[in-house]
Amino acid sequence: MTAFWTSADWDEHERVELVHDRASGLTAIIALHSTHLGPGAGGTRFWHYADPAAAMKDALRLSRGMSYKNAMAGLPMGGGKAVVLLDQDRTRTPAMLAAFGDAIEAFGGRYVTAEDVGASEADMVAIAARTAHVCGLPASEGSAGGDPGPFTARGIYLGIKAAVAHRLGRDSVEGVHVAVQGCGSVGGGVARLLAAEGARLTLADIDAARAEALAAELGATAVDASAIMEVPCDVFSPNALGAILDAQSVARLACSIVAGGANNQIATSADGVALAKRGILYAPDYVINAGGIINVSLEYLARQKGVPGDLAEVERMIGGIPDRLLAVWRECEATRLGADRVADRMAQVLIGRG
Template sequence: MLFDAPDFDAHEGVHFFDDPASGLKAIIAVHSTHRGPAAGGCRWWTYVDDEAALTDALRLSRGMSYKNAMAGLAVGGGKGVILKAGYGPKSEALLEAFGAAIDSLGGKYVTAEDVGMSDADMTVISRKTKFVSGLPVSGGAAGGNPGPSTAQGIFLGIRAAVRHKLGKSDFAGVHVAIQGLGSVGGGVAERLAAAGARLTVADIDEARAARMAASLGATHVAVEDITRVSADVFSPNALGAVLDADTIANLDVAIVAGAANNQLATPADGARVKARGILYAPDYVINAGGIINVVAEYLGDGDADAVASRIAEIEPRLAAIFAEADASGRTTDAVADAMARKLIGR
């Protein structure tokens, strides 16, 4: 039963959509509208079964509530997932049907792009609803592809973690192992390389990993080996649940800081990371750059310079969480969760 699902967290609404004409099968989870409409991207992904898709929607929407609250945004948290496997191509008809599904919720949920989606897809979705952001924009405006904004926030967050854990004010000689080289992970790699970091990279697309390694002077390894690399920082920038009992035991790093959502596979894994003496940057705090950008676009609240200033706040925000965790003896994820739940009235 939905209410007994491990990741159901008093969600305000969980909506299922099935449009045989277009092939759309989707879930929109609204976790909280305490601070405003539930904002969060939509991902187009292959799930092993419908239960896995529901779990993803529930976890991601809760994470968006926490992320948006911690970033000080006047929105709540929600997420959309479109089931990819076996349901045909990502056609304009399917995207329009998803737009109509969003519109049927009357503004409770505002979408943008996530894994498998693009700003061009948002343009198609916008034919059927106004509750969409992440649309193509002209230079100097807020909005558009959120990937570069997310990457900038990750770079700043890693810098905060390096300063706190390693006592270094720059990246000279800092070794970072990067998992995932898409629009976010690739941007993180480019920024770190430019700042003097030494990189080891991996991606499910090995050719892409090899190309990026060559262009950045990095080393590349097979994707299944990246969590075993001896480095200062492990930066997961692919899909979630990467930190479980097995991977945590194998880590040989001082810091975990990356863009992937829901990096901790279970609530117990934050304690496992801490027990290994590893500093964890809570994912929904460090990866808020993209949603900061698209919310500014949606609300008409500032230009690209204003967005950059808000993204810069990720660094001191993480520093405060690290300091509180040290002072209280709690895990960094527990500190961040407590702050976020207070902000959303839970």
């Protein structure tokens, strides 16, 4: 593996640790980007990486994104991220989860984890047996916590509505054509919220059967995963894995707006420039997809005080996502810079690196 500190994704991270526990078979990377605003918060991705360098790339990029996401959301949290490298069978054992919990505990509260791709609420419960620095745990009715997916989906839905109002001048998504990439917990939640308001949907997922089932449920159209980015539509909503907006795909987009929950959607800064030059309104991923981390962070902070997380406060903060997007877009109009660059600059100031 190339030295990570020479990588383009290295951003003066405070701490990057490779964890290997021979007894359990655990191999993981924990990347702490910034604790300027508070403990670094960000979920753990359980994934099979054919190339370990890709795991390091994810850890570095995602942890930086969490610093920006938490800062822009107004949370008193820094940014961190972890990836657990699984084998091809996606094997995980109680011993691996215990060893991973011990690794988080060794950070002494500077890193707080939660669910991410491939992780479940049950995984968080297992990890919580070894460390208190975990969130996304089962919550009682009316309290913050639990699966962050529905909260992420809610914020993305509100962000899409804001983008439609800003670019298309429409106060509803009724009749608006949205192409949704990814039909899992987040993408599926976004699609259901849009469908309830009368949006016209085209869906795709790497699991074609899942996309077809959701399309049948919502009266939508399902297409092959390889075709979704070229569907003529008003809004393209990426809700799967990142780095999908590159030179080739940006050139093929047939939409007015890109607004979805996938992390690190733009592959390189040049691709962000290309997106802006095409006149496509972009909702920066870490601004629009902050609903989940808002929920679990308020859960964690409340638990440190021995009280339940305030669900009303979670909903209030998620409701602020459209205004935060509008602030980015207005700055874009004033500076003629792309939304990704503007949002990065705003976040860097907030974490003391501007």
